[in-house]
Amino acid sequence: MDLFIQTLDSAIRLSTPLIFACLAGLYSERAGIFDIGLEGKMLAGAFAAGAAAAVAGTSPNAIVASNAAWIGLFAGVLTSVAFGLIHGFASITQRGNQIVSGVAINFLAAGLTVLLGDVWFHQGGRTPQLTVDGRFRGVEFDNLQQLGTVGDLLQAILGPIVAIPVVGPLFQQLVLGHNLLVYLAFLAVPLTWWIVYRTRFGLRLRAVGENPAAVDTAGISVIWLRYRAVIVCGVLCGFAGAYLSIAQSVGFTKDMSAGRGFIALAALIFAKWRPWPALGACFLFGFLDAGANILQGRDLPLIGAIPVQFIQALPYVLTVVLLAGFIGKAIPPKAGGVPYVKEQ
Amino acid sequence: MSVPYARLPGWADYGLIPLLNVTAAFLVSGLVVLVIGENPIEAVRILVWGALGWGEGIGFTLYYATNFIFTGLAVAVAFHAGLFNIGGEGQAYLGGLGAALVALTLDSVVPWWITFPLAILASALFGAFWAAIPAWLQAYRGSHIVITTIMFNFIGASIMVWLLVDHLSPPGSMAPETRTFEAGAQLPKLDGLFALFGLDIGGSPVNITLFLALVAAYFVYLLIWRTRLGYEIRTTGLNPTAGVYAGISPARIIIIAMLISGALAGMMALNPVMGEQYRLQLDLAGGAGFVGIAVALMGRSHPIGVVLAAILFGVLYQGGAELAFEMPKITRDMIVVIQGLVILFAGALEHMFRPALGRMFANAGRPAGAAAGGAS
Numbered sequence: 001m002d003l004f005i006q007t008l009d010s011a012i013r014l015s016t017p018l019i020f021a022c023l024a025g026l027y028s029e030r031a032g033i034f035d036i037g038l039e040g041k042m043l044a045g046a047f048a049a050g051a052a053a054a055v056a057g058t059s060p061n062a063i064v065a066s067n068a069a070w071i072g073l074f075a076g077v078l079t080s081v082a083f084g085l086i087h088g089f090a091s092i093t094q095r096g097n098q099i100v101s102g103v104a105i106n107f108l109a110a111g112l113t114v115l116l117g118d119v120w121f122h123q124g125g126r127t128p129q130l131t132v133d134g135r136f137r138g139v140e141f142d143n144l145q146q147l148g149t150v151g152d153l154l155q156a157i158l159g160p161i162v163a164i165p166v167v168g169p170l171f172q173q174l175v176l177g178h179n180l181l182v183y184l185a186f187l188a189v190p191l192t193w194w195i196v197y198r199t200r201f202g203l204r205l206r207a208v209g210e211n212p213a214a215v216d217t218a219g220i221s222v223i224w225l226r227y228r229a230v231i232v233c234g235v236l237c238g239f240a241g242a243y244l245s246i247a248q249s250v251g252f253t254k255d256m257s258a259g260r261g262f263i264a265l266a267a268l269i270f271a272k273w274r275p276w277p278a279l280g281a282c283f284l285f286g287f288l289d290a291g292a293n294i295l296q297g298r299d300l301p302l303i304g305a306i307p308v309q310f311i312q313a314l315p316y317v318l319t320v321v322l323l324a325g326f327i328g329k330a331i332p333p334k335a336g337g338v339p340y341v342k343e344q
Numbered sequence: 345m346s347v348p349y350a351r352l353p354g355w356a357d358y359g360l361i362p363l364l365n366v367t368a369a370f371l372v373s374g375l376v377v378l379v380i381g382e383n384p385i386e387a388v389r390i391l392v393w394g395a396l397g398w399g400e401g402i403g404f405t406l407y408y409a410t411n412f413i414f415t416g417l418a419v420a421v422a423f424h425a426g427l428f429n430i431g432g433e434g435q436a437y438l439g440g441l442g443a444a445l446v447a448l449t450l451d452s453v454v455p456w457w458i459t460f461p462l463a464i465l466a467s468a469l470f471g472a473f474w475a476a477i478p479a480w481l482q483a484y485r486g487s488h489i490v491i492t493t494i495m496f497n498f499i500g501a502s503i504m505v506w507l508l509v510d511h512l513s514p515p516g517s518m519a520p521e522t523r524t525f526e527a528g529a530q531l532p533k534l535d536g537l538f539a540l541f542g543l544d545i546g547g548s549p550v551n552i553t554l555f556l557a558l559v560a561a562y563f564v565y566l567l568i569w570r571t572r573l574g575y576e577i578r579t580t581g582l583n584p585t586a587g588v589y590a591g592i593s594p595a596r597i598i599i600i601a602m603l604i605s606g607a608l609a610g611m612m613a614l615n616p617v618m619g620e621q622y623r624l625q626l627d628l629a630g631g632a633g634f635v636g637i638a639v640a641l642m643g644r645s646h647p648i649g650v651v652l653a654a655i656l657f658g659v660l661y662q663g664g665a666e667l668a669f670e671m672p673k674i675t676r677d678m679i680v681v682i683q684g685l686v687i688l689f690a691g692a693l694e695h696m697f698r699p700a701l702g703r704m705f706a707n708a709g710r711p712a713g714a715a716a717g718g719a720s
Contacts, residue, residue, distance in 0.1 A: 036490065090692035099428050099490050101692035103637055107684030112376070114677040119380050125677070262494055269491060307510065313502035316495040320477075323487035332488070 007290045009174055012182060013248065015286025017042065017240040017257075019185040021264035022271070022278045023192050024236035030196065030273055031229030032209035032335040034098040037087055037105030038237055039261025041080040045241025047113035049076030050127035050252030051120065053245075057134035068134040072246045073181075077238030083109065084234025085227075092226045095339030106261075114254050125254040127245070136179040136247040141172050181243045186279075188236070193275040205229055209333035212340040222340045240264075266319035269330050285315040352698070352705060362644060362690060364697045369685040376681055380673050387667060387674060394666025395659040399538070401666070403548025406534075407615070409651075409658030410550065411629075413557040414612035415636025416654050417564050418605045420645035424568055425601035426581035431478060431493030432609040433633025434500035435471040439610025440617045441504065442470030444512070444522055444624035447529030447617070459529045463618060464556065464611060471610015472603040474500055479602030483595035489602075497633075508626060522624040531619045551619035560608060561647040567604070568647075577601050609633060631680075638683050641691040657683075 021038045028035040053072025059065045083105055090101040114125035121127055141162055144151035158176065162168045196202040204225055208215045212222045240260075245252040263285050270284075271277035292311035322330055352361070374384035395405045415432045422429035429435075446463040478492035508520040531551045538545045568574040579587040580597040587594060616628050635657055642656070643649025664679040689696075 036494065086688070090688065094693050094696055096692035096694065097428075098692075099430075100637075100641065100687060103430070103634070104684050104688035104692055107634070107680055107687060109684075111677045111680030111682075111684055115376070115380070115675055115681060118675050118677075119673050125675075259498060262498065265491070266495065307506045309502040309506040309509075313499045316498045316502075320481070320487075320492055320495050320499075323492060324481050324485045325487070 003294065005170070005173060007287065007294050010290035010293065011283060011287035012174065012178065013286075014289045015282045016182045016185040017243045017248075017260055018264045018267055018282035018286055019189065019279060020236050020240035020243065021261055022267045022282050023188055023275065024233040024240065025265055025268045026192065026196070026271075026273055026275065026278060027205065027229045027236070028233035029268065029336055030209045030333055031205050031226050032212060032333055032338065032340070033088070033091055033226055033230055033233075034102065034337045035087065035233060036099060036102035036262075036265060037083070037109075038233075038240075038264055039257055039259065040102075040106035040109035041083045041234060041237035042241040042244070042261045043106075043113055043255070043257040044083050044109040045076035045080035045238035046245040046256055047109075047117060047127070047241070047252045048079035049073060049238070049242035050130070050245035051075070051117065053130055053134040054121070054128045054251060057131035058128075065131070066133045068131060069136050069246055072134060073136075073239070073242045076242035076245070077235050080238030080241060081231055081234030084230045084237070088227050088230035091339065092223055092230070095341065098337050098339075110255065113252070117252065117254075127252040130246060130250045134246060135250060136181050136243075138177045138179045138182075140177045179247045181239065181247045184239065185243070188239075189275050189279045196275060201228075206333075209335055212335050216340075216342065226340075237261075263315050266315050269332075270319055270322055272330050273333065288312075288314050352702060356701060356705065358644060361694070361697060361701065362642065362649075364701075365690040365694060366642060366686060368693075368696075369682070369689040372685050372689075373678075373682045376678070377674065382671050382673055387671060390670045391663030391667045392659065393663075394670075395663035399544040400546030400548045401662055402543065403534070403538070403545030403550045404662040404665075405655070405658040406554055407548060407550040407620070407658070408661040409654045410554045410557045410615045410619075411612050411632040412635050412639045412654035412657045413561060413651055414608050414615070415629075415632050416639030416643060416650040417560055417636075417647065418609035418612075418633075419636045419640035420643065420647070420650055421564060421568070421577075421608065422601055422605040423640055423645045424574075424581050425577045425597055426584065427482070427598060427601060427605075428490050429475065429493055429602065429605045429609075430490055430637070431475060431496050431500075431606075431633070432612075432636045433629050433631070434493070434497035435474045435606045435609035436612045436629035436633050437500050437504050437627075438474040439467035439471035440613030440624055440628045441507070442466035442468075442610065443613050443617045447525045448522060451526040451529035454528055456528055456531060460531060460552075460614075460618070463529070463614060467610045467613050468607035469610070471613075472607040474610070475602045475606025476599070479599045479606075482602075483598040489598075501627075505626065508624065512624060520626050525618065525622040529618055530622050531614070533619075549620035551615070553615040553619050556611065556614070558651070560611065561651050564608075565647040573600065609636070635683060638686045638690070641694075642686055 021042055025035050025038050049072040052075030053068045056064050056071040057068035064071065087101050087105055090096040091098040117125040117127060139147060141158065144155045162172050196205060204215060204220055208222055208225045215225065216222050241257070244256050249256070264282070267278060267281035267285055270281040288311055292308050295306060295311065296308050377384040377387050395401050415436065418432050418435070419429055443463040443466055446466045447459060450459045450462065474496060478489050478496055481487040481492050482489040505520065512522045513520055514523045531553060533549065533551045534554065535545050568577065576587065576592045576597055579590060579592055580594050584594045612632060613628060617624055639650055639653040639657055642653035660679050660682060664676050667674050667678070668676045
């Protein structure tokens with residue numbers, strides 16, 4: 001049981017970057033822009049966040065140094081959006097092949113992060129280890145006072161829940177004590193649902209991914225709408241990247257996204273491009289990842305040792321099975337991948 | 345915005361535009377070098393010398409080029425059928441398994457020239473097999489081949505790690521690799537051949553797989569432009585609906601094109617596995633599957649273009665290694681950046697210079713007097 005809770009706790013942390021990246025892909029692909037560059041944007045965001053937070057953390061200016069994590073997050077988002085705009089320029093303005101553009105983004109990010117990291121910090125592509133203020137850290141319930149008034153308030157609100165027998169400790173272990181970005185990721189899901197299904201922007205976003213000509217006829221700019229989708233995608237990938245380098249770890253390391261962008265893409269397909277199922281798919285894949293870590297080298301009753309590689313490959317296998325139409329059918333937005341040309 | 349692209353003369357379409365695109369990619373690469381704080385011109389000098397200025401450098405350049413010819417052709421064949429095969433990396437990885445299984449069985453029994461053809465067959469078969477499932481899913485279930493081939497890269501990598509760690513490594517060894525092949529599975533190097541021309545290629549690993557790659561390029565040319573099947577592949581790629589009216593089954597073409605593509609990618613593994621390392625190792629494709637995308641785009645999916653682009657990327661890989669040695673600020677990751685820029689400019693932004701060029705040609709092509717009365 002302890003092991004199970006431990007796995008769940010780890011799954012929450014591992015699924016956070018997946019959720020950000022998956023929702024990022026959702027905005028882009030729902031608007032008709034395929035994005036296999038999630039991985040690259042995440043990596044670029046992670047590097048920028050790690051680099052900026054490291055530099056700001058050692059700044060002599062006390063205000064800068066104490067807000068290093070936020071500066072890092074901002075830099076990560078900005079960089080990721082810049083990469084997103086390259087993708088947007090290629091696939092919206094220049095009407096280029098969106099897959100090819102995504103591949104290019106992934107290569108650019110993989111190369112530039114290590115190249116620049118090595119030149120700037122001389123640590124073989126790593127960024128320097130972050131200071132305490134350079135990271136988003138989780139705060140345990142008992143230490144909430146350090147946050148000042150907000151902490152006191154939280155402690156007052158959460159106190160009764162924690163005090164409940166059985167449920168309380170579980171709640172404390174699973175829900176509390178994560179860093180801020182984890183909560184933001186889980187909040188981004190209902191927010192995305194609301195934006196996509198309950199706002200005018202969301203309606204148009206979905207329409208432009210299905211039938212851009214109709215949107216155009218209604219007098220709405222297809223190009224501007226798609227650019228906005230690509231920018232939102234960049235922002236969320238920046239969060240995913242920043243989480244990797246300045247929340248989960250203490251700095252950027254070479255290729256630290258390690259295929260998570262593709263897992264997020266798989267999750268997006270698995271969720272059939274919908275926000276709530278996206279949360280489910282990301283959590284499932286995060287749980288598998290956590291399970292692979294914990295099961296490594298252990299014997300399961302009845303089955304024996306499962307090769308870790310099998311669990312690691314499971315998200316991809318499941319996605320292929322889904323794509324094959326054996327468990328429901330994943331139908332992408334109709335206009336996905338097709339550049340929009342007026343009057344044709 | 346929505347003006348269709350002007351028609352350009354053939355030489356501009358196939359010569360000038362690719363040249364402009366690649367030049368743009370290299371100019372931006374030069375900017376990156378400047379940002380790093382090195383001299384781009386000096387960097388190019390070191391790079392070119394490192395790749396082509398001495399025997400061993402040339403040998404390594406051709407060794408890398410061999411890999412890229414195979415993966416470039418693999419992507420190109422799929423492109424002709426209108427398919428984007430991103431799975432070259434995984435297909436090459438599995439191809440390595442095929443080659444290694446043949447090598448491990450026969451290496452102490454028969455000489456290399458009997459092992460080699462069987463290994464070619466096995467690597468092609470395994471590569472084709474790894475492309476077959478995504479192909480079938482695309483053809484009959486409509487699953488997007490880009491996504492499935494990406495997934496198959498990861499699945500393939502997992503399988504290979506599992507096999508190498510748990511099954512193929514010799515007992516008692518901790519390293520995730522097979523035993524070293526005996527002489528019966530070691531392909532001859534080309535040092536003797538180059539020595540005939542007075543070139544000492546030193547210890548470079550270029551081997552007879554290079555000729556296999558060139559033969560493959562020639563066969564791809566024949567296939568695409570001189571056979572009925574090639575015609576059907578191109579028709580399906582350009583306009584599947586027209587193909588259907590002509591009696592061409594798109595599903596059949598998708599599967600055949602992907603099998604050929606996978607086989608080509610699979611054969612790439614012969615070069616590192618039997619030509620250099622003499623064993624099966626983790627990550628043997630080393631990104632060559634992805635370089636194939638850049639090579640095919642740059643070579644415009646024509647075998648001659650692919651061979652030339654593969655040599656250029658061979659130069660970049662070998663020269664890049666020398667560059668990293670001479671200018672420690674420029675690590676080998678610079679090659680990945682250049683690769684990304686080539687894919688961006690020659691692939692995703694391929695039409696960027698077209699409108700301006702079209703206008704230029706339209707203006708130049710109009711006789712001076714006709715311009716005024718051209719309205720009628």
